[in-house]
Every structure is written in structure tokens, then in C-alpha cells.
Amino acid sequence: MAHLHLWAFLQGIGHYPGGWRDPGATPRAVFDLDYYRRIGQLIERGRFDAIVFGDQLQGRGANGHTPARLAIPTLDPITLLSAIAAVTEHVGLVATVSTTYNEPDALADRFATLDRLSNGRAGWNIVTTAHPASAWNFGDDAMPEKSTRYARAAAFVDAASMLWDGALPAAKAPNPPVAIANDWFTLHAALATPRTPQVRPVFVQAGQSPDGRDFAARTAEAIFCPARTIEDGKAFRDDIRARIAKFGRDPDAVKVMPGLSFVLAATEAEAIAKDEALVNLADPAMCIEYLGESLGYYLGDHDPDGPIPRDAILAGTDFPPEDIAKPIDAGVKSGASLVEFAKTFVRVPRGHHVFRGTPEQMADMMGEWIAQGACDGFTLQPAYMPGELELFIDQVVPILQARGLLRTEYEGTTLRDRLGMVA
Amino acid sequence: MTRAPLILSAGIGDARLSDPVWAKEMVALADQARIDLLLLGDGHASPFDPLVVASWLAPHAGSVGLVPTIDTGRDLPFHVARALSALDFLTGGCSGWQPSTLVQPSIGDSVPRGVDFVGATRSLWDSWDADALVIDPTTGVYLDSGKVRRNDYRGDYFRVLGPLNAARPPQGHPVLVQTDADPLWSQVAADVVIIDMDSPKPPPGPKCLLRTYTALAGLDQITQLYRDGIIDGIHLTPPYPRKGLQEFADTMLPALIERGLLPATRPEIQRAGTLRERLGLSVAPHSFHPIQAD
Numbered sequence: 035m036a037h038l039h040l041w042a043f044l045q046g047i048g049h050y051p052g053g054w055r056d057p058g059a060t061p062r063a064v065f066d067l068d069y070y071r072r073i074g075q076l077i078e079r080g081r082f083d084a085i086v087f088g089d090q091l092q093g094r095g096a097n098g099h100t101p102a103r104l105a106i107p108t109l110d111p112i113t114l115l116s117a118i119a120a121v122t123e124h125v126g127l128v129a130t131v132s133t134t135y136n137e138p139d140a141l142a143d144r145f146a147t148l149d150r151l152s153n154g155r156a157g158w159n160i161v162t163t164a165h166p167a168s169a170w171n172f173g174d175d176a177m178p179e180k181s182t183r184y185a186r187a188a189a190f191v192d193a194a195s196m197l198w199d200g201a202l203p204a205a206k207a208p209n210p211p212v213a214i215a216n217d218w219f220t221l222h223a224a225l226a227t228p229r230t231p232q233v234r235p236v237f238v239q240a241g242q243s244p245d246g247r248d249f250a251a252r253t254a255e256a257i258f259c260p261a262r263t264i265e266d267g268k269a270f271r272d273d274i275r276a277r278i279a280k281f282g283r284d285p286d287a288v289k290v291m292p293g294l295s296f297v298l299a300a301t302e303a304e305a306i307a308k309d310e311a312l313v314n315l316a317d318p319a320m321c322i323e324y325l326g327e328s329l330g331y332y333l334g335d336h337d338p339d340g341p342i343p344r345d346a347i348l349a350g351t352d353f354p355p356e357d358i359a360k361p362i363d364a365g366v367k368s369g370a371s372l373v374e375f376a377k378t379f380v381r382v383p384r385g386h387h388v389f390r391g392t393p394e395q396m397a398d399m400m401g402e403w404i405a406q407g408a409c410d411g412f413t414l415q416p417a418y419m420p421g422e423l424e425l426f427i428d429q430v431v432p433i434l435q436a437r438g439l440l441r442t443e444y445e446g447t448t449l450r451d452r453l454g455m456v457a
Numbered sequence: 458m459t460r461a462p463l464i465l466s467a468g469i470g471d472a473r474l475s476d477p478v479w480a481k482e483m484v485a486l487a488d489q490a491r492i493d494l495l496l497l498g499d500g501h502a503s504p505f506d507p508l509v510v511a512s513w514l515a516p517h518a519g520s521v522g523l524v525p526t527i528d529t530g531r532d533l534p535f536h537v538a539r540a541l542s543a544l545d546f547l548t549g550g551c552s553g554w555q556p557s558t559l560v561q562p563s564i565g566d567s568v569p570r571g572v573d574f575v576g577a578t579r580s581l582w583d584s585w586d587a588d589a590l591v592i593d594p595t596t597g598v599y600l601d602s603g604k605v606r607r608n609d610y611r612g613d614y615f616r617v618l619g620p621l622n623a624a625r626p627p628q629g630h631p632v633l634v635q636t637d638a639d640p641l642w643s644q645v646a647a648d649v650v651i652i653d654m655d656s657p658k659p660p661p662g663p664k665c666l667l668r669t670y671t672a673l674a675g676l677d678q679i680t681q682l683y684r685d686g687i688i689d690g691i692h693l694t695p696p697y698p699r700k701g702l703q704e705f706a707d708t709m710l711p712a713l714i715e716r717g718l719l720p721a722t723r724p725e726i727q728r729a730g731t732l733r734e735r736l737g738l739s740v741a742p743h744s745f746h747p748i749q750a751d
Contacts, residue, residue, distance in 0.1 A: 055594040062592055065546045065624070067516055091535065093584075093605070093620040100605040100620060103597050108622050110536075113543035116512035140506075140531055147509040150475040170618035171535045228472070228504055317597050 038404050038439045039289055039411025039453065040082040041128070043258075044073070047105045048418035049295045051324050051380060052315025054105035058421020061105055067117060073420055074122040080427035081441050083452040084126030084157060085118065086238070086258075086413065087111035091135055092167035095323070096352055097332040103320040104327070112144060119152035126449030128157035128238055133190040134183050135163060135172045139225045141190075142197035145235045146227035154231030154448030159238040160253065162187050166330070166352050184245045189218035191237070191253055198234045200226045236449045251277035254288060256453060258413055260385030261292035267387075267408030289410040289453055293386035297417050298393055298425045305390040312417050313381055321376035328379070329358050338373035342366050386415065393429035400430075401439055461737040463683055463718040464690025466634075466651070466666050467492045467705075468499030469698050475505035481517050483698055488519035490706040491723065492693075493735060494649065496555055496634060498526035499694070508540050515547045520723065522732040524553035524634050529571040529641070530561030534615050537574075538581035538623070545626035550731030553632030553649075558641050566614075571641040573612035575633070582630055582741075584608040584620035628733050629741030636668070636692075648738050651692045664689040664736055670696065676709070680716050 047054040047061050054061040063069040077085055094106045115127040127148065131141060149156035162183035169177045178186070193216060195201075239254035241247055250257050251274060259274075261267035270292070275285035297312065299305035316324065318338060326333040330352035336343045342365050348355040365375040389396055403409050416422040434440035445451065467487055473479040474497060487495050495518075498507035507525035514523055523544065527537055537554075544552045556578075558571040589604035608619035635642035636651040643660060650663045659665055667688045669675055682688045695701020713719045733740060 052597070054592075054599065055597055057594075059594070061594065061599075067547045067549075070547075071516070090622055093607075093622045098607045098618075098620070100600065100602050102602040103599055105592075105599050106622070108539075109543035109546060110540040110623065112509065113512040113540045113547070116509045117515045117547050120513045120516045135533070136536075137531070140528075143504070144506045144509055147475050147506040148513075150505075151477050151480070151509065151513045153477065167618070170616075172533065173616040228475075315597075320597060 037441055037454070038400060038434065039291060040080065040440065041084045041086050041256075041291055041411065041413045042077050042080075042082050042423065043086045043088065043293065043413045043415045044419065045088050045415065046108065046419075048422065049386075049415040050312050050315070050417045051104060051320060052317070053312060053418030055315040056312060056418040056421065059418040060420065064419070065109065067121075069420075070114060070118050071121040073423070074118045074125060076420065076424065076427055078122055078125050078444075080431045081435075081444065082125055083411070084128050084449060085115070086128040086157075086159060087115060087130060088159075089130035089132070089161070090165065090168070091132060091163055091171060092165050094327060095332070096326050096330045097350065099326075099332040099334065101320075101323040101327060103317070103323050112148065116148055116151065119148065119155065124155075124444040124452075126155045126157050126236065126452055127152055128159050128236070128449075130159040130161055132161050132163040132168075133187040134178065135168065136190075138190050138193035138219050139197060139221060142194045142225070142227050145194075146198060146230050149230035149232050149235055150228070154450075156230075156232065157236035157238055157256075157449050159240065159258075160187060160191060161240065166354075180243070181245060184241075184249055186218055187249060188252070189216045192216055193219040193221060195234055197221065197226050198230070200229065232448050232450055236453065247274060247277055248281075250274065251283070251288075252281050255450070256289040256291055259290065259292050261408065262385060262387050264403055264406055264408045267292055267403060268406060271407060271409060291411050291413045292409050293415050294389060294412040295386055295415045295417060296389040296396060296422065296426065298391070298396065298422065298429065300392065302391045302395065305392065309388075309390045309417075316380050318373045318377065321380045322373060325376040325379045329353070329362070333372065333376075336372055338376075339371050342370065342372050342375050393425075393433060396426075396430050397433040397437065397439075400434065401437060404439065460683075460686075461689070462720060462724075463679075463713060464494070464649070464664055464666060464736055465490070465492050465719075466494035466496065466649070466690060466692040467698075467702065468496035468692065468694050470499045471698055472504050474498070474507075474510050477513075480510060480514060483702065484514050484517050484519070484521055486699065486702040486706065487521045490702050490710060491719070492521050492702075493690070493732070494522045494524050494553060494632075494634065494692075496524045496526065496692075498560075499555065499636075508537075508544070511552065512540075512544055512547065515544065518548065518551070520551075522551045522553055522632065522735070523548060524555050524632070526560065527554050527556045527574075528560040529556050529558055529574040530564075530567060532574075534574055534577035534581060534610075534617055535621070538578045538621050541578075541631050542582065542621070542623040542626045545628055545631050546624075550627035550733070551735075552626075552628070553634050553732060555634045555636075556641065556645070557639055559639050568640045568644070570614045571639075572644050573614040575641075575645045577610045577612055577615040577617050579630060580608040580610040581617060581619055581621040582625055585623075585625040587625050587629060590624060628731050632732050632736065632738065635663075648733075649736065652688075664738065666690040666692040668692050668694060670694060676712055676716075680718065683718055 239250035240258040297309040511523040511525040558567040586604035635647040
């Protein structure tokens, strides 16, 4: 029977904005090595394929105002994953790294070192970076256009792959020996990295636009996506598999891993009540900060009970105004005050499936998604950390294993082995 | 007044640092040899990433302070500032960095670029105050927004608006190590400098370490220089790291203890304190100055 793949997406202290306030969360511990030792070992007990860290290249908040109520413990992902590699044996380590604000030779060295030290467990979530404030941390005034970012990303992956494969064309000019990799990058032959257990890290991608899906279909070995329902999952997976085939690749060699947030309890009613309580940990002030970050505009100077300051937001946002006008106009039309709008906004799921129910029901749901071809596994996003992840591993994992859906022992050694793929 | 114990430092640039078995053995030997500072990728264009090696070694490092080489000709301050912030958290405040202009082939502006790199990186750390984090689940206050701000660094080579998306490192700034081989050394207010006997005298302030290959031959000289207050420690660059560290632990360490340059056992601060505390360095001052309006 086909195995279900499990990845853990560890975004700070959990997926819910107020999750860090839950008594089962340990918001101070996320700065300590011991926490990651414990989480790494927990995840290996759950027989997950991989730990994934997301990434941002800008400070949290908007207009240079850092939120007071949102948890921001973003230790650098590749540093964390390198340390976790030292305290785990089996789990894959997938780091999100931008192709827009890095260079292929430095990135190739970084992943080659991680792959070697971890005995072949490195993965690269390839992102092009979208937030405009990222540009300002790298000497740019504005982000390059999306199509330009994807063109660079494709050339970047080719260039880095040449370094990992040791496949740089022979040097043409003598001093210094230079090999032209492609239109974007010029690489010295001497930059090729020593071969590592996986040669290349496992390529992961999360693009949603047509450009992004084509890039993923050409490049990725595993794909994140949002899928709120089983139908969403099937539609995405069918589309991406068709694109993969179009590029002459085997669709079975690519794992589709939608995000899955979850709240577990002994009964469904208790899980729903627990979810409500967790959402309510985001108090009105936190909701306004969260909304402000999503709109790229600092809302702290506006009356929470007043109208939504539409014109001020569109004039002052860090984002292109046309990208955020639609949700704001919908809010204005509803007649909601700023704080009412913010509270509603926090409650709207961000496109990912949110499961609420018993461990048995969760295992049923996961089995059903697999059986219906809606995904190859799940990227779990616990509501808060580490309490909710512990519940999953203690209570859902044994059911999945008893049903033959999840491995009981690790097979092979590398992350690519875990995914059941051949290099 | 008794002087601080002799500072012990060692540098490894060997490509085998990306071999997990070898790297773990070296850091264990360094810990056994009571090495305070282990410089990773020291002085070489290494076929590995010293920051990844340092992070991977963090759980194995014991009392050894980890000091990755940072290539100022290739790295970017935003990435480096937060990676080093994470390393400092994961090592409990026992990390440093060696910004280097020597990794890339020398070009005309290597040095001013390196100076600018160090300035940009420090300004990112200063975008967070040390007491910015509150983390009170009851009130829902995670941090004091007034203690995080854009650093708006504008140099000739790097422009970085900030703020950094990572908290100020536990040490404020990780310990900045320089060698006199790098022209950067005299321009960046280093915490520790590594010199040869014939080096020009370093500017006042940093701890001075004498470079030595195996050390035993120079024992009397080291003792005298230390007693005269000319050096604060020694830096080993063993051509064969395993042999060099082992021999140092077996023969040199007892000789240094016998001469009173090191205590017989490590005092508590040597094991539990931050690297700055252990080396007798002050906590990095907060250098943030409000940005003047145009």
C-alpha cells in the first residue's frame, strides 16, 4: 500500500496568530537548542519525512512598525536546520531559500555542506520572494517583476545544479577559468562543490500562479499547496500532474503535499470549542496588527471602532495597492468597523484545510484524501507548538500506522529515499 | 591583581570539516584541549560553508566558542546578521565571527567593502534592543514595538533598511575575531586579534593572541609575553588538526597549568558564561543612534 507522507511545517510557535498564548505553547523555548532537539526527536518518533522551515527576508509588520502582539521568533532556517541535523538521524531538513536575494555558488556550498553533514537529508524549498520590503534589505528599491523573478529562479536552479553535479562545461578562457552557465550567471569551474550523498538537495516548490506551477512542474520533487477541500486537492494535483507530464517527467516522482492545520480533542464538539478558544487568543489589538501586516499598512494610528481607512491604506501600503484593494473594498461594503473587519479577517482560513475533530476522524480524513488522489501526503501546520504536534504524534500516528498508511520504521537513509524516489 | 587566564584559540580550514565524523571528533578534541575559540574555515577558500558547519557543531561544542569565517566578498549582511543571531542563540551566547576579505581573489575595493559589510551587519543587530522581547502570554504582549526599528544603513556597498527579522544576539554582537593577515583587521574594532611576533602593534582594545603552529617550542616565550601583558592568549594553526589538538591537550596544557597561565580546572564562568564573559570582553555597546530626518 502506498505510504502517506508527513512533513512538519514549523513556523515559529504555530499556525494560529494567537497560538503562542496557549498554555500548551512554549514561546520562550523556541530560542533554545534543547527545544529543537526535543522537536526533532518527536518528529522522528512520528516517522515524518521532513521538517520544513518557511522564510521571510523582511521584518514582520508594516511600514517599519514591528507588531507587539504577534510572535516573531524567526531564527534563521538554515542555521536551525543545520543544528537539528546534529541532533536527529532520519528526518529530512528542508530549508526555504530565495533565488532572488542569493547567488548560486554561495547557496550551492550551503546545501552541499548541510547534505554532507546530515548524511543526505537536505531539501531546498525554492522561493522567489514576493514581499516588497525584502528588496529594501538588499539594496534594491523594488522587487523585480514576477516573470523576471521566475526567469532568474529557473536559471539559478540550473546553475546551482551544475555546481552540485560537477557538470560545468570545460573552461574556455584561461585567466580565470570561467564557464558560462546561462544568461543570468557566470560561474568559475573551480566553484563546483564536492559530491554529497544526494548530490543535489531535494527540490521543493510552492508556486500557485501559472508561472509558479510550471516552474514547480519542471523542477520540483515535492510541492506544497493550499487545498481547503478534497476537491481543491484533486483539482490541484490533477493540474500539476498534467503539467509534469507535459514537461516529460513522471508525475509519480513528484509528491503533492498540501498544508493541513489541525485542532484535536476527544470529541468533535470539544475540538470545535478548542479551536474557537484558540482563535480567540488573538485579541482585537492582535487582530488589527495581523490585518495591518497582511495589508502592508500600519493601522495603529486609526480608531479601531471607526470605519476601515480605505484611502489611507491604499496610499500608504508597502504593497502594490491593486494587490490589496479587493479585500478592503469587500470590508468597506459590509459596513464593518476596522476592528470588526480585523476580527473577521483573522478567522478566514488562509486557503489551507483546517481540521477539527478526534484523532480517529483525522486519520479517516487523511486516508480519504489519499484514496481519492487529492494528495500524496500532508504538510502539517500545528495550531501551536509543541502541544498540538505532540497530540498528533501520540494519538493520530499510531492509528495511521495500524492502518498501514504510515511507515513504522524508516527505510533508506536519504530524504530522497524517504520520498520513495530515485535520484 | 591576577590576570584573566590565557585565551586558547585554534583554527581549522580543512575540507574535512564537512565530514560529520571528523568534524565531531575535532570539536571534541578542541573541548578536551580547553580551546576557547575554534575558527572554522580560518584563512582558506573552503569548499564548505563555515556557518553551516558552526551551526551543525553547536550541539557538540561543549565549552568551545564557534567562530565561522564570513566571506565579505560574497555573503550579504542581512543573511549573515540573522544567521549569526541564530547561532548565538543556539550556542547560548558562545559564538563569534571572522569577517574576511581574503576568501575571494583580492580586488581593489575588497577592504572598504569588508568594512562596510561589518558596519551593515552590526547595524542590523542594533535594530533590536536587548530587552525588546516581552513574551507574556497573559497580556498578549510579545515584544515592545518601540525597541525594534529600521536601522536604515546606507553604506557605499550595502544599503539595508531593516529591521532584522531576528532578535538581538544574546551577546549583543558575537565576538569579532581578526587576523593580522587580513587588512580589514585594523579598521573594524575587533574584539580579538591574532598576530605574529613581527606584526605591527595592534590598536589598543582587542585581546591579542599570538599565532603559533604547535606551541610547545615557544612555551618560554609565550609565558614571558603573557606575563609582560603583551599577549592575552595563543592561536594554534596545527597543520594536522587531530595530532595538533591531541598533542596540545597532552603536553602543552599541563605545562601552561604548571606555569600558572591557566587554572588547573575551568572556573564556572569558563563553562557557563557567554564567550564575551569568558574572554573578559565587555558586552557590545548598543551603538544605535536615531536617524536624523533629512
